[in-house]
Amino acid sequence: MEKGINVTLKVWRQKNETSAGSFETYKVQANPDMSFLEMFDVLNEQLITEGKDPVAFDHDCREGICGMCSMVINGRPHGPKGGITTCQLHMRSFKDGDIIVVEPFRANSFGVIKDLSVDRTAFDRIIAAGGFVSVNTGNAVDANNILIPKEIADKAFEAATCIGCGACVSACKNASAMLFVGAKVTQLALLPQGKAERQSRVVAMVNQMDAEGFGACTNTGACAAECPKEIPLSVIATMNREYLAAKLNGK
Amino acid sequence: MTLDSKIPEGQLSEKWTKYRSSVALVNPANKRNLEIIVVGTGLAGASAAASLAEMGYKVKAFCFQDSPRRAHSIAAQGGINAAKNYQNDGDSVYRLFYDTIKGGDYRAREGNVHRLAEVSASIIDQCVAQGVPFAREYGGTLSNRSFGGTQVQRTFYAAGQTGQQLLLGAYSALERQIGLGNVKMYNRHEMLEVVKIDGKARGIIARDLISGELERHFGHAVLLCTGGYGNVFYLSTNAMGSNVTAAWKAHKTGAFFGNPCFTQIHPTCIPVSGHYQSKLTLMSESLRNDGRIWVPKAKGDNRNPNDIPEEERDYYLERRYPAFGNLVPRDVASRAAKERCDAGYGVGPSKMAVYLDFRFNLMNKYGRAEASKLGIENPDDETLVKLGKEVIKEKYGNLFDMYKQITDEDPYEVPMRIYPAVHYTMGGLWVDYELMTTVPGLYALGEANFSDHGANRLGASALMQGLADGYFVIPYTIGTYLSKEIATKSIPTDHEAFVEAEKRCADVLDTLMGIQGGQTVESFHRRLGQIMWNKCGMGRTAEGLKEAIAEIQQLREEFWKEVRVPGSRFEFNPELEKAGRVADFLELGELMCKDALHRNESCGGHFREEYQTEEGEAMRDDDNFKYVAAWEFKNMSDWDMHKENLVYENIKIAQRSYK
Numbered sequence: 001m002e003k004g005i006n007v008t009l010k011v012w013r014q015k016n017e018t019s020a021g022s023f024e025t026y027k028v029q030a031n032p033d034m035s036f037l038e039m040f041d042v043l044n045e046q047l048i049t050e051g052k053d054p055v056a057f058d059h060d061c062r063e064g065i066c067g068m069c070s071m072v073i074n075g076r077p078h079g080p081k082g083g084i085t086t087c088q089l090h091m092r093s094f095k096d097g098d099i100i101v102v103e104p105f106r107a108n109s110f111g112v113i114k115d116l117s118v119d120r121t122a123f124d125r126i127i128a129a130g131g132f133v134s135v136n137t138g139n140a141v142d143a144n145n146i147l148i149p150k151e152i153a154d155k156a157f158e159a160a161t162c163i164g165c166g167a168c169v170s171a172c173k174n175a176s177a178m179l180f181v182g183a184k185v186t187q188l189a190l191l192p193q194g195k196a197e198r199q200s201r202v203v204a205m206v207n208q209m210d211a212e213g214f215g216a217c218t219n220t221g222a223c224a225a226e227c228p229k230e231i232p233l234s235v236i237a238t239m240n241r242e243y244l245a246a247k248l249n250g251k
Numbered sequence: 252m253t254l255d256s257k258i259p260e261g262q263l264s265e266k267w268t269k270y271r272s273s274v275a276l277v278n279p280a281n282k283r284n285l286e287i288i289v290v291g292t293g294l295a296g297a298s299a300a301a302s303l304a305e306m307g308y309k310v311k312a313f314c315f316q317d318s319p320r321r322a323h324s325i326a327a328q329g330g331i332n333a334a335k336n337y338q339n340d341g342d343s344v345y346r347l348f349y350d351t352i353k354g355g356d357y358r359a360r361e362g363n364v365h366r367l368a369e370v371s372a373s374i375i376d377q378c379v380a381q382g383v384p385f386a387r388e389y390g391g392t393l394s395n396r397s398f399g400g401t402q403v404q405r406t407f408y409a410a411g412q413t414g415q416q417l418l419l420g421a422y423s424a425l426e427r428q429i430g431l432g433n434v435k436m437y438n439r440h441e442m443l444e445v446v447k448i449d450g451k452a453r454g455i456i457a458r459d460l461i462s463g464e465l466e467r468h469f470g471h472a473v474l475l476c477t478g479g480y481g482n483v484f485y486l487s488t489n490a491m492g493s494n495v496t497a498a499w500k501a502h503k504t505g506a507f508f509g510n511p512c513f514t515q516i517h518p519t520c521i522p523v524s525g526h527y528q529s530k531l532t533l534m535s536e537s538l539r540n541d542g543r544i545w546v547p548k549a550k551g552d553n554r555n556p557n558d559i560p561e562e563e564r565d566y567y568l569e570r571r572y573p574a575f576g577n578l579v580p581r582d583v584a585s586r587a588a589k590e591r592c593d594a595g596y597g598v599g600p601s602k603m604a605v606y607l608d609f610r611f612n613l614m615n616k617y618g619r620a621e622a623s624k625l626g627i628e629n630p631d632d633e634t635l636v637k638l639g640k641e642v643i644k645e646k647y648g649n650l651f652d653m654y655k656q657i658t659d660e661d662p663y664e665v666p667m668r669i670y671p672a673v674h675y676t677m678g679g680l681w682v683d684y685e686l687m688t689t690v691p692g693l694y695a696l697g698e699a700n701f702s703d704h705g706a707n708r709l710g711a712s713a714l715m716q717g718l719a720d721g722y723f724v725i726p727y728t729i730g731t732y733l734s735k736e737i738a739t740k741s742i743p744t745d746h747e748a749f750v751e752a753e754k755r756c757a758d759v760l761d762t763l764m765g766i767q768g769g770q771t772v773e774s775f776h777r778r779l780g781q782i783m784w785n786k787c788g789m790g791r792t793a794e795g796l797k798e799a800i801a802e803i804q805q806l807r808e809e810f811w812k813e814v815r816v817p818g819s820r821f822e823f824n825p826e827l828e829k830a831g832r833v834a835d836f837l838e839l840g841e842l843m844c845k846d847a848l849h850r851n852e853s854c855g856g857h858f859r860e861e862y863q864t865e866e867g868e869a870m871r872d873d874d875n876f877k878y879v880a881a882w883e884f885k886n887m888s889d890w891d892m893h894k895e896n897l898v899y900e901n902i903k904i905a906q907r908s909y910k
């Protein structure tokens with residue numbers, strides 16, 4: 001390899017949800033143009049060839065949109081660079097000789113499946129509780145019948161870009177899911193199509209969020225700082241306003 | 252067996268309306284007793300599962316990812332077509348139909364494609380009603396952009412992440428039905444076998460990817476919405492987990508495979524940077540609205556692209572295809588890029604890349620327009636760049652960021668370097684007009700079927716087809732079959748057909764675990780990809796394909812002797828999942844080469860070097876190959892080919908020209 005760098009990895013290994021885990025140390029030679037996950041591919045090839053168990057980690061699209069990859073790198077969800085997912089992090093962000101600590105997204109509501117893979121189905125259940133517009137297929141009117149000002153559409157889109165990765169939960173000292181829930185509440189509360197159910201929606205989603213065991217928000221802002229899609233903290237304020245209005249309305 | 256496409260009689264424009272109005276119905280009380288299995292939760296699967304559950308059917312949905320929202324439709328970037336004619340630029344259902352048939356190089360079915368164009372408008376309505384935040388104009392109406400192979404603006408979009416927004420819409424509809432108890436969702440489950448009883452599909456065997464246990468699931472009908480098989484090439488724009496396994500198992504259980512060799516190689520992807528590369532990243536076709544593609548006129552010109560003067564650049568698409576310019580269809584653009592690079596004009600470290608340059612439109616189109624809005628007379632270059640950058644950022648910001656992350660180069664400053672990469676497969680399970688495969692009760696939707704795109708898919712049409720199949724086609728067509736199944740009681744899964752199918756799966760898994768050879772799954776996949784890309788990729792020859800078949804057979808033999816799968820069967824074991832998928836790719840690859848070898852013509856993405864015009868364009872042979880090749884699996888390396896002749900009653904087929 002022409003321009004390789006050598007790094008030392010300290011990786012969280014845990015056989016399954018119930019067993020205890022610990023850090024293992026590995027040395028890998030990487031090319032700076034490799035992605036962080038490609039570096040893990042190299043490590044796993046090495047481990048398999050040596051007859052050892054490869055590191056399990058979630059990943060799929062490897063272009064920052066599916067939300068599947070989920071590593072805490074040197075204490076930060078998705079690593080040291082802002083605005084990207086783990087799969088978009090490249091080894092050029094590290095130096096020769098670096099020690100890199102890699103852990104799963106930790107939260108009580110995200111059980112470890114194996115090594116760096118966690119269970120994020122709580123997010124699905126929150127959406128199932130209310131993160132939708134109740135419109136059956138075939139019920140729609142012509143798309144241009146309801147005009148939506150560009151600023152509103154853009155704001156709704158900004159909130160809708162959440163990829164549901166869970167970095168916000170992982171970053172939060174309370175393991176709060178409010179950035180995730182706030183993003184969906186905000187998107188649908190802004191749009192005329194979502195207004196009919198806005199009050200029942202926010203109450204149902206918040207109730208489910210609490211039932212899943214996510215913590216409360218203490219306004220630290222770590223969630224928004226670590227969000228790979230840069231969802232703004234203001235969605236939490238919107239969610240709180242929506243919730244309060246719904247409660248005042250007896251929902 | 253003769254293939255019956257079941258295209259309804261009558262006028263093209265009335266076929267679907269008549270079909271819909273006369274299709275057999277299932278009454279609501281009976282729907283509650285009918286169970287449907289949906290495998291895959293991308294646009295086709297999520298929309299089908301949600302719509303069928305809304306209608307009252309009992310639905311079980313499966314995905315191998317940790318959540319249905321992660322299906323690879325999420326990564327679609329540019330947009331979705333619909334014949335709305337909101338731009339008043341002459342669009343119509345017929346024009347969308349015509350563009351799609353022509354774009355597919357006259358290898359798609361008229362009836363299916365017309366239906367697709369007909370329902371396209373309803374898709375946009377449905378998505379907007381769900382709260383999908385499409386891009387809008389200041390007046391509040393929906394915005395459109397152009398895509399390749401068309402001369403109208405009919406593509407709806409949400410920045411460079413349209414697939415994400417559409418999938419989240421379908422996913423929310425699906426989650427709503429899960430919450431209501433109408434859909435039972437199985438995350439992290441992979442389908443490994445179709446269960447057939449008395450010739451009909453009656454369920455599946457799925458592996459719980461966390462525990463490793465095999466499970467039996469009954470259904471009155473089974474819908475495969477499992478996407479395409481581009482990962483047979485190892486490097487593609489598909490997600491790492493995208494695979495052919497569900498479709499391939501269905502194929503081996505009796506479903507014919509249609510046109511397996513029809514692969515779409517997308518012209519604008521970030522080039523390969525090294526041997527460690529695990530996947531390729533697409534740069535949306537929408538960028539061709541504003542990016543101009545060029546290479547230097549001189550071979551081996553190593554200057555910084557910004558220092559190469561205008562007259563020393565070859566805008567080869569604009570030169571060769573003045574009518575469509577940079578917006579020619581994907582197959583044409585890809586071949587043209589390959590031609591330039593093979594001729595020695597490529598750029599970048601590998602010389603296997605061309606430039607996609609935004610500077611001209613950034614300054615002259617957007618910069619000037621913004622300057623005149625602001626009343627700035629005679630703006631200097633710096634002002635134009637500054638103003639134009641803002642507009643480009645709003646349109647394509649996330650794509651530009653993605654490019655920078657991967658290449659460490661800023662595309663606002665220097666042109667992107669791009670090269671073609673495998674992106675989509677037009678081929679897939681053969682289905683009739685009702686989307687049923689040759690196995691009764693087994694359906695294929697979305698990219699998993701072969702039906703609508705012929706030999707080349709137009710940009711922004713995959714999202715359209717996935718959602719058309721799921722929201723608006725299957726809810727009707729499935730009634731034809733299920734209306735006759737109302738007397739069928741749920742079959743207990745201790746039925747011998749389930750037991751045998753489960754045993755077949757267990758045997759394969761045990762075999763894979765037992766080999767413990769010296770080579771990783773990844774290394775076999777990589778080698779298969781090399782063979783496919785070199786010999787069944789953008790340029791194919793009879794000789795190369797014959798070699799490829801022999802090499803794949805050999806590689807497959809080696810795989811079953813030498814592969815090493817770590818861990819055990821009864822745990823979360825991603826290497827075992829991958830091994831099963833690569834084993835299926837090793838069989839599919841052979842069929843793709845066989846199909847490509849038999850098709851002695853060039854059409855769309857299938858380019859046989861022996862069959863080209865003097866100008867290097869694809870040369871079709873309509874007299875001998877105007878048919879769908881539907882392959883029936885007999886034994887390993889042994890298939891029978893059935894032909895479905897394509898009949899064009901409404902379109903005069905012609906040599907495709909974009910000049």
